[in-house]
Amino acid sequence: MTDPRVFSIGMRLSKVRRIIAVTGWKGGIGKSSIACALALALAKAGLKTGLLDADFTGASCHVILGARRSFPKEIEGLEPPLVAGVKFMSASFFSGGRAVALRGEEITQSLLEIFCVTQWRELDYLIIDLPPGISDASLDIIRLVPRAEMLVVTTPSVLAEETLRRSLKLFRAMRIPVAGTVMNMADRNGRAVGDKPLDRVPFDSGYEKTLGNPRALAASKLFKAVARLAAKLDAGMVRN
Template identity: 40%
Template sequence: MTDPRVSIIRHRLGSVATVLAFASGKGGVGKSCCSTTAALLLAREGRRVGLLDLDFHGASTHLILGIEPGLPAEQGGILPFETAFGLQYMGIAPFTGDRGVALRGDAVTDAILELLAVVIWGELDVLVIDMPPGIGEAVLDIARYVEQIRIALVSTASMLSLRIMERLVEVLDAGHIRPAGCILNMGRPDKEHSAQPRLERDLKILGTVPYVPELEEEIGKPDRLVGGRFAAALAPMLGPLITPS
């Protein structure tokens, strides 16, 4: 039997032009920094942008934004918070604070479905989603339920990270989901040859974001973040991600 929330999700997202989801084969590659910075950059341009954090086990986008959201307002559903540059925000943090969330298996998918179904985004140019890291059923479920989704993969240029990312691409391919491209994060100037690594699978490399030591000082300060070197390197990659080729 079809979950009734699936049709509700499609109704909720009916006025969202593009859903841009950031995914990764493993944690620790900077996926949340990329997704949050991308959302801020797009909002600063004057676009109507939302950011949805579905990384339940490692929710951190609220920390990058520098907010401590309380319980959200409700009006026929849950209303997102307005943050820097008018960016609309929602995730699990408003309900759990900084407490860990012990969700496993089907409970993760159920929580994702519930959050997708209850949040009222209204008209958006772009909804950015910070996906759960790793190669799991939750990633495929989100991609199945959100019809207008475009997926950006985040990896480092290390062999380990790239190989795990390629496994994620294989899983997505099996679900007939084609990623829009890959962002290589934390590149090193003395390792230029690694900026365009040889991949076993056909996947577009959108570019490399260098390792930026001062990024740590920009966390929680959106104005500084979007004006920094990390954001400057990421910005040129966003056009191909939100504009279908």
């Protein structure tokens, strides 16, 4: 038995110039917020941008972007809806706001299906929001989309920094490209980790009020810092 879907992934992504996977090995450090703000910032800069929420069991990009009423169109597969200028794909379109309880193999199957049927067409950037840690979805992205560059998120916490160190070491050993490292919720005590230059995104006490409203998000302190990061990424300055 041959799974035909793996043969289509290269074709579906053939017109995508750059793929950035937003990762981080702790929960609650703002990966989805950074991923959404990054996609919005790139789109606002005039770049054709897509966003895939690959956190199937804990999807939240649709909440951040206020995309609850959007749905893909059936055109040679599924055409992601345009949300605030970003082509957006998420399993939340199909789960109807219910809990999604999946094990590893089921996450792999879901990811294969989404990659097979989603028609991103021509994009400058595809941003992928990964679940916390380095397990099924992250390993599948590394396997199926080897050119995806990791953008590693951390926070000013010894726990998050410790996992950041380990993740960077693993990515280096596995020769996985790293686009950069970002310290979210950064305060004055935020430190550099190892020899990696950290981009800082300040703690934004007003961020919660922007949820569901991309216009409000684009006016936030968080967005402004991420927009600077997006400009650096696009200029190739963050690549390690």
